[in-house]
Amino acid sequence: MSTHTSPVSPSIRLASVEVSKFRRLAQTRLDLDEATTIMVGANNSGKTSLLTAIRNFLDESPRFKAFDISLSQWPKLRELGRLWEALTEDPATDSSTRDKWDDQLRDFLATMPFVDLWFDAKEGAYNHVAPFITSLKWSGGPVGIRLRLEPASTIDELQSLAWRYREARAPVSKLKDGHAWPIDLLDYWLRQSNDLARRVVVYRLDPAKGPQGGATPYEVQALQPDTEPVDLKHLRRLIRVDFIAAQRGLGVEEDEARSESVGARPGLFTGQLLKFARQHLNVGTPGTRQPEELATAIAKAQADFDDTIYRALKPSMEDVEVLGYPGLYDPQEILFRTRIQTADLLAHGTAVQYRLDKKAVDELLPEHSIGLGYQNLQSLSFQLVSFRTARLNPSQGAPAPVHLVMLEEPEAHLHVQVQRILPQKAHGLICPKAAEHSNLRSQLLISTHSSHLAHADSFARLRYVRRLSKQGEGTMPSTEVVNLGDAFGNDTETQIFAERYFQVQHTDLLFADAAVFVEGTAERMLIPLFIERYFKKLSQRYVSFLDIGGSHAHRLQPLVERLGIPTVIITDLDPVQPTENEKGRTVKVAVHIEDQEDLECGNATLTSWHPKLAEFQAYGTPKPEDLQWASPNGVKVRFAWQLPVAEASNRWPSSFEDSLVLSNLIWFKALGKEIDPKTGKEKEHIGTLGRLISLVADHPDHAELLKALHKLLHGSFNKGDFAATIFEQLNANQPITCPAYIADALTWLQTHLTPTSGETM
Structure with missing residues (x-):
């Protein structure tokens, strides 16, 4: 029984x-997930230092330097x-x-x-x-x-x-x-x-x-x-640490791999197989070339040996396939063709070959002929499998109960599809499969600059490595690690919203020096061009742009607080007026601001986050404290919304588009009087630009123009086409002015991203 x-x-x-x-x-603390932890953060935030510190202290051969x-x-x-x-x-x-x-x-x-x-x-x-x-x-x-x-x-x-x-x-x-x-x-x-x-x-x-x-x-x-002190050997028995550095040298071996000389450098994956075979398969290394009369015997031995190698490695190779290869158009089969006369049976550039079609017998390609993405994937996967095998090797004694594997920027040369599944699949490659090893813990620590990899999983596994500037005279810049899984507290609904938004948008917010939240497509297209033209220092910083409307930006408030980077939120006032509809219900209808009564701000970000002004008219003359918000831990956020435009008799627009038009009346009027050099007549502008030029020309009164703009923008007007049109004109070096409410916010951000004396960003 x-x-x-x-x-x-x-x-x-x-x-x-x-x-x-x-x-x-x-003093930097990193909390680790039970399975996979993903470290994200801007450049020079300390991710590599964290990995290096763990490796140096836990490696069997640490190599500390003075710095x-x-x-x-x-x-x-x-x-x-x-x-x-x-x-x-x-x-x-x-x-x-x-x-x-x-x-x-x-x-x-x-x-x-x-x-x-x-x-x-x-x-x-x-x-x-x-x-x-x-x-x-x-x-x-x-x-x-x-x-x-x-x-x-x-x-x-x-x-x-x-x-x-x-x-x-x-x-x-x-x-x-x-x-x-x-x-x-x-x-x-x-x-x-x-x-x-x-x-x-x-x-x-x-x-x-x-x-x-x-x-x-x-x-x-x-x-x-x-x-x-405690004997170091006890720690070695408790935890094993393996490390894979970022692959920054891929492709350099191709020229050398073309050589068929005995000393030719093997490809990336070949090197992993050679190391694996030597350590775990007891592959010997013949000392000299065999006599010529034994050629026939060698040929048979070579074929048998290749088959033995293939069968020995096949279980490990099947593990590699969980990352999505081979695909429909990828190499379909891996073969081994060793050369017994070489000093190392697998140490040559053609030891590993690929068959593009399983039915083709002699159509084989060497490793270096395959794409870098495939080479890196195979190498990365096989290293993980090798770590697992080495941990369980009986000759090394009982396996350590905790195994920590660190991957530094594994996204190099990996396709987006692979990056999205890498965290989950990679952890599976380091976990022992046998039931007898179910008591062993395997943990994966990944550092990355890839938004696809970072957002492939829950926020609970993300650790944001944040730079801390000097806290006072005589102090040094430092680093802290923020557990983003705690950012939203018990608000599961908001966390799910943020996770899904990031997965769809693939925003680089987690790797940026600063963030700019914008209302819609037009701002997302045009504000980066305004920065490039008018804010040179700001354009040299890593700024992340998030296209998220005023109805939702406030939901990311907890995340903004945890990231701690300067943030600008450019949003619309969304003026609404309570109106009774035909069924007797009170509804809030979008209206223009000019000569309207009983106006309310319909923007949830401004009413629930900041500045929460009671009277709508106060948004037209905000105080400095109305425009800037600071969290208890010092995170600063600058809010920007439409303000009266001086160039248009202080008329008050309610959207980015009409604010841009009112801020550039002189330019629009000049376009309407532009002479076509070919015909000698006024140049005819068609499409969106033509409609705006005509609107400006037909409404010299700024109040009437504002009403006409509001009607146009809330009618059949295509805002995407408007954005593309202005984008084209900006690229053509047309003198288009950035609306003042946006320019002031970008000036604030540029100031906060300019290092003070003796400080580095």
Whole structure:
């Protein structure tokens, strides 16, 4: 009789990583999803630094550099260097100064970067976390581990470092130019990087003081002087980390791959297969070329061997197909054609070949003949499968219960369709399939600049890496990570709206320096041209434009607050007038502003977010505080709506289109009097432009013109055609003026995106 055993769920996961004093990461916490976490953010926000920090501290062969130490700690290290430079004898020979060196060691270690790992562990994970538990009564819960870079961990080691630095500095300390190596302790480490490499020390942390059990933000706990380190091997048994760097060199191997010489460089996917075969299939490497008389035997052996390789790799190759390849027009089958006479059986450019048609026997193409997207996809997929296989390799001992795989910008050369499914499918490739491994946790951490990849999943998995400018004199720019899954609180309806809007629009808001919300198509087309022409500094910034009307922009308020980037919301007043319809019901009808009574603002963003003015006429003469909104944490938003136009006798338009016309009356009148050089008569303008020119010419009175414009815009007028027409005229360098209410808002944004002295964006 057989019994069914339900799969065992993973008993432990990596919940968060907090990086301190590493590059610009002063104190940056990253909360990880149980499966897949996607990091987004503008350039130079700190995404790469986060990945590098995790990799450096958890890799078996860390390689720290001097510039990995936070800029904020450099003055303290330079001061220590000056103290060491003044040494007159080896401090190891003078025991009377022991107390002084104890203080210096404390100050020295306080400058070093460190990473805190916080795990959520169930009671069943005791064997894995036992070396890091601080309580004798542990029954599950958070487990904290600190990894700190320690070029010197004891007084003796610090004295040795100090004397080595003093000896290197002494010959150049009196030189006037001050540029001879080493200038200071940081400069010393640039050449003597071995002092930093592989010097990671592990400590236990008190879970009661960790992020899972306390308030946010919380104070990073300080290690007590008598805290004993934990053997690094225990951490290696707890978590395995693999990393795939951004593919920035694809295609360079094509010329070399054309060579048929033994030393030809293999393609990207071939290299992955070679590494996989050597590590997991026990493929040998013959030492010399076989004698010529054995050619016949070699041919048969080669065919048999190719088939063996194919069958051995076939399960892994089937995993790769979950990302959507092969498609209808992609290579349909992968074959292997090894050359036994080579030093490495798979280490040549034609080891992997592709058959475009399964029925074709000899129509084979080498790897470099296939598109970069296909090469990158195959390589990326196979690396993920290789990581999984390496984790489960019996020769490496018991598999680590937690496996963290980091992907840096995997979207390179990948088609949009693949980017959309990559997060889910990639996580499946690193997860063990056998039921016996169901207790193992696999977590994926992706950094990306792709809106398609970022919006492929729920906001709950998005982490926005946000730059923080200097908070005061003597401070340095830093970084924080915002969990966008918390942005909308319990408002599930708004979160779903935002997720669907982003999936449809594929906006680059999550990667921008600033945001501009616009009302409709015309503003979306024309405002970027106005910026390019009239706001040169602003045009050099990464600004995201969102076409979302005033009825919905306010729904993104929580997201704007969390992103923390300067934002401009350009919207319409939407004046409405309560009117009784023929059935006796009171409805609000869109009207023009001129000579109207009982007007109300019909724009939900202005009435529910800001400025919420009680009287409609107050929108015509707003105060500075009416135009700008700030959140409690300092996020600034500038609102802009139609204001009376000075060029049109201070008449008050109610839409972008009539505001643009009133702001450019001189230009429209000049077009109406333009002479055609071929006929010598007034040039005839047709279409939308012609209708507007005629309207301006027929209504010299600005009040009447405004009424006529409102009637036209709410009739058969095509606003899309209007936008395209003005777009064409702007591209032709016509002197079209940006409406003042928009120009003022863009000036505000340009000012907020201009770095102050000593600050970088």
